[in-house]
Amino acid sequence: MKIRPSSALxxxxxxxxxxxxxxxEPIFITNKGEDDGVFMSMEAYEEREKMFRHRDQIYAAELSRLNGEKTYTAEEMHERMEALFRAHE
Structure with missing residues (x-):
C-alpha cells in the first residue's frame, strides 16, 4: 500500500x-495525517469498474436463477447460438 501526503500530490x-x-495500485492521500482520498491511474480505475460491472452481472444472473428463471446448459446455449447464426446466413 502506498501512502502519500496531499502536499506530495x-x-x-x-x-x-x-x-x-x-x-x-491506488495511492492513498492523507491530509494532516488523516485519510483524505485515493489517486489511481485511469487504466487501474477502468479495470476496477469493469470488474465491478462483471460481478454485478454475475449477481443478477444468480438472483434470477434463485428466483426460478429458466437456466440453460452449455450445450443448450451452443445450440441456441448455432440456430441464431444459421438464421442470419
Whole structure:
C-alpha cells in the first residue's frame, strides 16, 4: 500500500501519476495525517469498474436463477447460438 501526503500530490503530481501507472495500485492521500482520498491511474480505475460491472452481472444472473428463471446448459446455449447464426446466413 502506498501512502502519500496531499502536499506530495500538489508538489509531485508527475511522480505520483507515474507511480500509480507503474504500480497499477491506488495511492492513498492523507491530509494532516488523516485519510483524505485515493489517486489511481485511469487504466487501474477502468479495470476496477469493469470488474465491478462483471460481478454485478454475475449477481443478477444468480438472483434470477434463485428466483426460478429458466437456466440453460452449455450445450443448450451452443445450440441456441448455432440456430441464431444459421438464421442470419
Amino acid at each position: 500538489r508538489n509531485e503530481y508527475t511522480q505520483i501519476s507515474l507511480l500509480a501507472k507503474e504500480s497499477g
